[in-house]
Amino acid sequence: MDRNILSHITRHVTLTKEEEDFFISILLPQKLKQGEFAQKDGEITYNFIHVNTGCLMTYFTDPKDNDQVIQFATSGWWTGDLHSLTTQLPSIYTTRALADSEILLLPKVRMEELLERYPVFERYFRIMFQNSLVTHQNRLIEAFANTAEERYSNFQKKYPHLEQFVPLKYIASYLGITPEFLSKIRRKRMSNG
Amino acid sequence: MDRNILSHITRHVTLTKEEEDFFISILLPQKLKQGEFAQKDGEITYNFIHVNTGCLMTYFTDPKDNDQVIQFATSGWWTGDLHSLTTQLPSIYTTRALADSEILLLPKVRMEELLERYPVFERYFRIMFQNSLVTHQNRLIEAFANTAEERYSNFQKKYPHLEQFVPLKYIASYLGITPEFLSKIRRKRMSNG
């Protein structure tokens, strides 16, 4: 199996050979074609998902059937529904491949075993979640303090490669606006330079 | 010293007497009067902050001098600027007492020592951050999918005691609207029942 994921982890913590081997042994590799689902809303989440190659998005479908994209996950990211994974209640999110992708599934029970046996992984996930929290706080400030146009600019700076293959309607959704309004912004940009 | 904080922690993990004692020994208690600062923006954050009694708020002041409240923290909550604490770059947030409060400071270096010596605290903070992440994801969805009025209702349901002593302008800021518009919502509510 591809041990590429280890390079992401050893950026934050140091692993022994035993820890590496055990970790790799509990991961389930899976391939997804563009458009396929890693997780559907309404179902219980049994796996934490690591993206090896490709790109996934996680979105929430509201009662009026609008999709709200909450995250794009590319190579090296963890994704999925933490709430459903923790509580084993049905997920409110859908996670879906935006491009052909290879993912690694970390089953909940094996993850618990991992954390129990090798506390270094508690540390690793503590650091992961801590960083992710900072990112989410920033997004929250962005959402309230900046205009849609500023958010779009920041998005482009932060994820320069994404716009090539992510449909604009999902980018609009991620930015919290309608596709029509994103069109307006793009048009205005072109004429202004 | 008040060992009340331990009850919050042992809700998530089990501590030995030794772990409890060491943890308590590294905390610095501090009293704040209403309006006093626990942390000012522009300064480096040296402590993670635990609220024992009272209530603090953390806000971001944007370039146009608008305050954006990102969190209210009451008894049992951790607060402060995780980004500045981690990177030791100047904080972009201010944390301030909304009522007379007692807080406990966990200095960065002692926190690192704690995590090194007693991995059970890695587990505790991993769980904390994981839960907090779920909360932040929900807030993000709320911000985009709901109207200001719905957000206000949800806020009141979630923090029923806060509205008694938190000035409305900070609640408006937390909801991402102007105080004027919050007034309008409250007025409309009164006439409609």
Add this chain to the structure above:
DNA sequence: GGTAAGACTTGAACTAGGTTAAGATTTTAA
């Protein structure tokens, strides 16, 4: 106990962004 400062409200004019519906362009699939 009066006054100054901050908090809250009101209303009128304005704007960022949404809605609806149609048309243009691209992608998919048979």
Add this chain to the structure above:
DNA sequence: TTAAAATCTTAACCTAGTTCAAGTCTTACC
């Protein structure tokens, strides 16, 4: 290769929320 489906754009009209300015109500302080 072409028809169908999905994506993207355009435009007219609409609305949630802002801005500004004035007025009321509280709180704090000399």
